[in-house]
Amino acid sequence: MTLLRAERVTLGYGGRPVVHDVSLDIVAGGVGLIGESGSGKTTLARAFLGLLTPMSGNIWYGDQTLKKADMRTFRKDVQPVFQAEALDPRMRIGASVAEALPRAERSRVGELLEQVGLDPELAGRRPHQLSGGQRQRVVIARALAVGPRLLILDEPTSALDVTVQARILDLLAGLDTERLLITHNLAVVERLCRTSHVLFAGRVVESGPTAELLARPAHPYTRALRDAVPRLGGPPPAANGRTEAVPAATGCPYRLRCPLAAPQCERPPALRELAGRQVACHRAEDVLT
Known part of the structure; x- marks a missing residue:
């Protein structure tokens, strides 16, 4: 099933296009966006999150465009996972995770931390008291708090050492949630994404099954x-x-x-x-x- 779809989308800043006439579907099994810095990956992800309005074309959420969609339901279904630096340094970990939960469900913070492999006692600490890997797990726990159908992950392992990266990848691979992954790391996209799209200068230049695309590029x-x-x-x-x-x-x-x-x-x-x-x-x- 296609949850999100870009239909001939052109995106830009200040009237200058940086993503050109892109069409692609976010489908089951994980989808990767591959390309060098400046290729348009994060800009396209911002449009999928409803943070950037297309200059032309449409982003579809199910059978509705984002312009007409119920944004409360959309925000619950589609959650971003940014890098660990996205955590507010002034907030304790428990408060950061609980921010997305209704007051009656805030007792779930410990359960969410355990789901991503963290000790619930870390809820009382602040971000600077955690390692990079622990902070990244907190970001994932916060995204999972609302029970999303899709995670949009922007370089979720880029600032982590190799052993911590492996633990984060194991965690993401085991989640019962679809994912759109933005990364420079081909090993990561091969692990987590069944389908991939390669972007160069804001254009899709190749799309297909990840394993075939990387083993035998066209x-x-x-x-x-x-x-x-x-x-x-x-x-x-x-x-x-x-x-x-x-x-x-x-x-x-x-x-x-x-x-x-x-x-x-x-x-x-x-x-x-x-x-x-x-x-x-x-x-x-x-x-x-």
């Missing part, structure tokens, strides 16, 4: 992201193409970086079906070989 940008991941015991990753080049203003936005750029790339590519996914690349067949 877009040179997806392949560059995958090949940039260091491997234990292997050689250092080598840059492929001009990684410093800005997106092209015309034609394929990736063509100034792309090692496979050809004359046809001066025309903008449309998303098309290929090998079980959608890809916006004139030379996708060459990438797959």
